[in-house]
Amino acid sequence: MQLLEAKSLRKSYGGVAALRDGNLICKQGKVCGLLGANGSGKSTFSKMISGVVKPDGGEIWFNGTKLDVANPQEARKQGIIMVHQHLSLIPELTIWENMTLGIEPQGRLGFVNDKASKETAQAFLAKFAPELAIDLKVRELSLAQKQFVEIAKAIAQQPKLLILDEPTAPLEQSEVEKLFAVMRELKARQTSIIFISHRLWEIKSICDYVVVFRNGETVGAIDFDTEAKDESLIVSMISGKEHRHALGERTGGRLDPGADTLLEVRDFKLRKAREGLSFKVKKGEVVGFGGLQGQGQEQLLLALSGLEQPAGGQVSLGGRRLKLRHPKQAVREGIVLVPGDRHKEGLFLQHDVLMNLIYPQFATRKTGFLLNWKKLKREAEEVIRQVNIVPNDPGKVVQYLSGGNQQKVVVGKWLPLAPKVLLLSDPAKGVDVGAKRELYDTVRRLAEQGTSVLLYASDHEELMDICDRVFILFEDQIVDEIFPAEYGEQRFVSASLRSAKAAGPAAAAGRPSAAAAGR
The missing domain is CATH 3.40.50.300 (P-loop containing nucleotide triphosphate hydrolases)
Structure with a gap:
């Protein structure tokens, strides 16, 4: 009936x-x-x-x-x-x-x-x-x-x-x-x-x-x-097209084993009462952070972006120790964030695509008060082409774009800066299948060009599709490290339910035998 x-x-x-x-x-x-x-x-x-x-x-x-x-x-x-x-x-x-x-x-x-x-x-x-x-x-x-x-x-x-x-x-x-x-x-x-x-x-x-x-x-x-x-x-x-997989062919696990370590996080404490976590990320590597929601994944990315201050620990980029007290410092070092809430944290909804795409230039310019508008417009038009923002109109007000195209703007604004480290906080949440595929195609291209990517996603399938390895977090601790040969929904779910204590001291410390070595 x-x-x-x-x-x-x-x-x-x-x-x-x-x-x-x-x-x-x-x-x-x-x-x-x-x-x-x-x-x-x-x-x-x-x-x-x-x-x-x-x-x-x-x-x-x-x-x-x-x-x-x-x-x-x-x-x-x-x-x-x-x-x-x-x-x-x-x-x-x-x-x-x-x-x-x-x-x-x-x-x-x-x-x-x-x-x-x-x-x-x-x-x-x-x-x-x-x-x-x-x-x-x-x-x-x-x-x-x-x-x-x-x-x-x-x-x-x-x-x-x-x-x-x-x-x-x-x-x-x-x-x-x-x-x-x-x-x-x-x-x-x-x-x-x-x-x-x-x-x-x-x-x-x-x-x-x-x-x-x-x-x-x-x-x-x-x-x-x-x-x-x-x-x-x-x-x-x-x-309207044939696709073998929702995100395309899986690309995780294709990192050059000889790549150099770019980012090192050591004894990083997200809260005073918790122990620190440690890991290394190689140049061009896509590292995922999974687990149940609220286990420290988003806080980790916010701290690495300079938006929140950790309770302790060290961050090194290219062998040089950083002090990230403000997002502007992180951006100038080449560490950029795509936040979890694009409306509140990633976009100026009342402004057009052009202004949203060129805004990072204000944070990174070191001298002078004038910007080269012709150059910025050319760069914005190239970004629109690269990430396929629809419509391809730099004058379109962002609030009138679909969710997927808004997210492309959030990612695209960082491309002219050629970031060294891209932090992604659940970037495909609320994004349709086609836009999700294009979004992760952009991430793959950046990784191939040498950008290291740290990705938190609430959807395990996304992590398995793109990541070279995945850390599972529980109460701010790394409790497991999963490689492509071990990928599977059951593996991810069972790891997500493990506490640091149950996983053992090695896992709680970030499994130094594997994670600290960058594997």
């Missing part, structure tokens, strides 16, 4: 078509994966169903009745709830206040019943994070915890149709499994779910069927009940 049918939905903004022909059937008690590259129309389509955006044309049928909702409140009354890609929580309110905002239970005299609100919040939040106190203010939570609050808030409204727009982007695999367990409970109660994700393993794990959008149109569907979960077919439908 079908709950929702969308027919030929259309939407344009200022003459630019965001959605040309969107079609989708959502079956009762099933999970429909909605796939497509960034800018393919998925979010626009979802916003139409949930009442955020009014279609220019087409029809929406829900529960056998033609639907015309003017706003999200009307959609909610019909039982349609959407969890948006960008969170809608209010930082200064508590968890329980956020979860019941706008749907507060009332007492007999019409007053808000705080006790009932807290009980509701506690019951639904416990499905994801029972350790969280509902009186905590949202600003005190991690990004993953905020995501769980947002999802719990949606589920508490007991939707007939739940739309999840990239809900797993900030989540680690273990956290994703918690979400999937709740989604299976919802399915059992005949709730229908539209699930948007760029992670193919998630799609194959939780979806009953998928619908694919490309360039604002529905291009096809795959029913997993009757058809194989063919990853190459899914990728080719999304991109």
